[in-house]
Amino acid sequence: xxxxxxxxxxxxxxxxxxxxxxxxxxxxxxxxxxxxxxxxxxxxxxxxxxxxxxxxxxxxxxxxxxxxxxxxxxxxxxxxxxxxxxxxxxxxxxxxxxxxxxxxxxxxxxxxxxxxxxxxxxxxxxxxxxxxxxxxxxxxxxxxxxxxxxxxxxxxxxxxxxxxxxxxxxxxxxxxxxxxxxxxxxxxxxxxxxxxxxxxxxxxxxxxxxxxxxxxxxxxxxxxxxxxxxxxxxxxxxxxxxxxxxxxxxxxxxxxxxxxxxxxxxxxxxxxxxxxxxxxxxxxxxxxxxxxxxxxxxxxxxxxxxxxxxxxxxxxxxxxxxxxxxxxxxxxxxxxxxxxxxxxxxxxxxxxxxxxxxxxxxxxxxxxxxxxxxxxxxxxxxxxxxxxxxxxxxxxxxxxxxxxxxxxxxxxxxxxxxxxxxxxxxxxxxxxxxxxxxxxxxxxxxxxxxxxxxxxxxxxxxxxxxxxxxxxxxxxxxxxxxxxxxx
Amino acid sequence: xxxxxxxxxxxxxxxxxxxxxxxxxxxxxxxxxxxxxxxxxxxxxxxxxxxxxxxxxxxxxxxxxxxxxxxxxxxxxxxxxxxxxxxxxxxxxxxxxxxxxxxxxxxxxxxxxxxxxxxxxxxxxxxxxxxxxxxxxxxxxxxxxxxxxxxxxxxxxxxxxxxxxxxxxxxxxxxxxxxxxxxxxxxxxxxxxxxxxxxxxxxxxxxxxxxxxxxxxxxxxxxxxxxxxxxxxx
Numbered sequence: 001x002x003x004x005x006x007x008x009x010x011x012x013x014x015x016x017x018x019x020x021x022x023x024x025x026x027x028x029x030x031x032x033x034x035x036x037x038x039x040x041x042x043x044x045x046x047x048x049x050x051x052x053x054x055x056x057x058x059x060x061x062x063x064x065x066x067x068x069x070x071x072x073x074x075x076x077x078x079x080x081x082x083x084x085x086x087x088x089x090x091x092x093x094x095x096x097x098x099x100x101x102x103x104x105x106x107x108x109x110x111x112x113x114x115x116x117x118x119x120x121x122x123x124x125x126x127x128x129x130x131x132x133x134x135x136x137x138x139x140x141x142x143x144x145x146x147x148x149x150x151x152x153x154x155x156x157x158x159x160x161x162x163x164x165x166x167x168x169x170x171x172x173x174x175x176x177x178x179x180x181x182x183x184x185x186x187x188x189x190x191x192x193x194x195x196x197x198x199x200x201x202x203x204x205x206x207x208x209x210x211x212x213x214x215x216x217x218x219x220x221x222x223x224x225x226x227x228x229x230x231x232x233x234x235x236x237x238x239x240x241x242x243x244x245x246x247x248x249x250x251x252x253x254x255x256x257x258x259x260x261x262x263x264x265x266x267x268x269x270x271x272x273x274x275x276x277x278x279x280x281x282x283x284x285x286x287x288x289x290x291x292x293x294x295x296x297x298x299x300x301x302x303x304x305x306x307x308x309x310x311x312x313x314x315x316x317x318x319x320x321x322x323x324x325x326x327x328x329x330x331x332x333x334x335x336x337x338x339x340x341x342x343x344x345x346x347x348x349x350x351x352x353x354x355x356x357x358x359x360x361x362x363x364x365x366x367x368x369x370x371x372x373x374x375x376x377x378x379x380x381x382x383x384x385x386x387x388x389x390x391x392x393x394x395x396x397x398x399x400x401x402x403x404x405x406x407x408x409x410x411x412x413x414x415x416x417x418x419x420x421x422x423x424x425x426x427x428x429x430x431x432x433x434x435x436x437x438x439x440x441x442x443x444x445x446x447x448x449x450x451x452x453x454x455x456x457x458x459x460x461x462x463x464x465x466x467x468x469x470x471x472x473x474x475x476x477x478x479x480x481x482x483x484x485x486x487x
Numbered sequence: 488x489x490x491x492x493x494x495x496x497x498x499x500x501x502x503x504x505x506x507x508x509x510x511x512x513x514x515x516x517x518x519x520x521x522x523x524x525x526x527x528x529x530x531x532x533x534x535x536x537x538x539x540x541x542x543x544x545x546x547x548x549x550x551x552x553x554x555x556x557x558x559x560x561x562x563x564x565x566x567x568x569x570x571x572x573x574x575x576x577x578x579x580x581x582x583x584x585x586x587x588x589x590x591x592x593x594x595x596x597x598x599x600x601x602x603x604x605x606x607x608x609x610x611x612x613x614x615x616x617x618x619x620x621x622x623x624x625x626x627x628x629x630x631x632x633x634x635x636x637x638x639x640x641x642x643x644x645x646x647x648x649x650x651x652x653x654x655x656x657x658x659x660x661x662x663x664x665x666x667x668x669x670x671x672x673x674x675x676x677x678x679x680x681x682x683x684x685x686x687x688x689x690x691x692x693x694x695x696x697x698x699x700x701x702x703x704x705x706x707x708x709x710x711x712x713x714x715x716x717x718x719x720x721x
Contacts, residue, residue, distance in 0.1 A: 053713040057706045059528060062521035063699035066692065069514060070685035073628040074564075079556035090627035099628075149555065151546045152685055153692025158699055169714065182721040279707040280721070317531035318702045325531075367538060 005088035014415035018408040038171025044125040050169035077146035082420035094146040094156040137163040142401025143361040191236040191268035228259035231292040234303025235438035236268035248461025266291035269308030275402030289320040306360030306437040336372035346467040355381040356430035359394035360437035380467040399443025414450035422451040436460040495668040503672035510679025529701035543693040570608030642670035
């Protein structure tokens, strides 16, 4: 799948400055995303200090040593990168982006580089180089598609991840993410959308009433039930924006009868640490562990969200007890298994439109969840089509790596980042696009709107909610029926 | 000339071979040691071996993905690598040398095959170099060594071809043979210190990447302490 570079007009729109010149001057940072004011003195020195501290307490050095020894600069990654394909700017080639940081590593953390420094080369780390990294690492959507095409096996996504982490230690990270994380870790509500518990309870009650009316079944969102099988953590924004997904989840649990709960101590699966700081990643993961422990639940269940699933699945074991950590599963895995076991029934004729499936990078790239949602969709959609490439080779929605939460760069996301995806959706010609990820859903909706594509973007459980068939025994009898029975 | 030749074939060859083997062993073992240390520090010690091995094999035997992008360049690259590996190891004259140095030999290439493999390696090396020069994105990424390596690798192939397949005067033959040997020895010495190190490191890449994503626990606290940021707000 290839796309043409953007036109000059599109380029102007995508790269329009978002900040006032005086802010750029004060922060010495000409990037499109907003950052909070930070210490601009001695930036290179502080960058190197942070780099050294992180290397000391992590496994990145192993990867950096390996990569700098063997990187062959073949430029195969270029053709897979949706950002490079859209901009045509060689500075967006993944290998070049990685070289920004690998160059710093080589110069300051390897013997050869340090010796060259003593001889007196002028390859110093400068404010300008830091600015280039700050721009470049946030142009990338961290989809890691390039890592599959690198013959040497270099994971450019890992380098971007590390680069953003180091930048965050000197104060350069998108304000949108930092502010949300601050509320999640230090705020009164303890979640990224700042939803207080009473508002959550109101929302859920309202949804329960809706579902009773629509389905004639008492479908509950169990709150703070201890000793359940599954503690549920959706992307918290779902409570505001994806009610239908949550209704689908509740409906599935009502049909299977398994125990689950939403804990009022912590009910947010979002973990922006995965996008900009391992320290934040660790703190947020520990909140999930603590709440699961408080609820005495057996397993962590993550809602329809790619990065939330990946950060829990791969980092709960890392930070919270290795093989003794709570098992993590994604809601699609749960639903798929219950359906395979014959505990769920769906009407195969409800959804007649042309439906396709978008793989969220964070759950498909490592071949974790690829077939399960497809099996379910084929069971409920009469007209399911596949986009190519898909599965582990899927094309990113263009808002990955946390960029979707940065509202000021929407023109960039929908003109550059999502261009290849937009072409793919157009080519597939689907009317409903299923994207089981809060992040992808927001980005894809903005993308189809800005690109003028006639396609509705929904979650998997939105459709399952429409197609689910409840056992007659679960149906609440209407007053008339009750009367008939008693007569 | 005789003296130079025998010095190049003898002590210098043994020295360069030693640098090659020890140098590659060094970086390979450093990698393995770093991987073991990373695994020991990691909080989550499970490694998805099936994924690691299948992705590794995808690129060691690159048939699955080569046609995804830059198909022509990819095919050139594969054919180039085949000649580059097979000719130096299996050429009849080389096997006799290996036999002298190591005490044992192995089957050799038929004359015709060796001829065409040498030609193809030369042709594809030139094409790859042209591909790098002419593709704007490749030339944007390229460093000095990326251009010098194909040129350096061409030297032993071209001189070897001249010696083996053309009728030249004995003095000319000896001159080309000396260049042939010296170039090969220079290549041996440079391999462990340049990007050609991928010849031993590449099979480890998938494991290294997987382990790099296995973060050690309690790094929040450790990094904060080192950077003097303890208790600082988010």
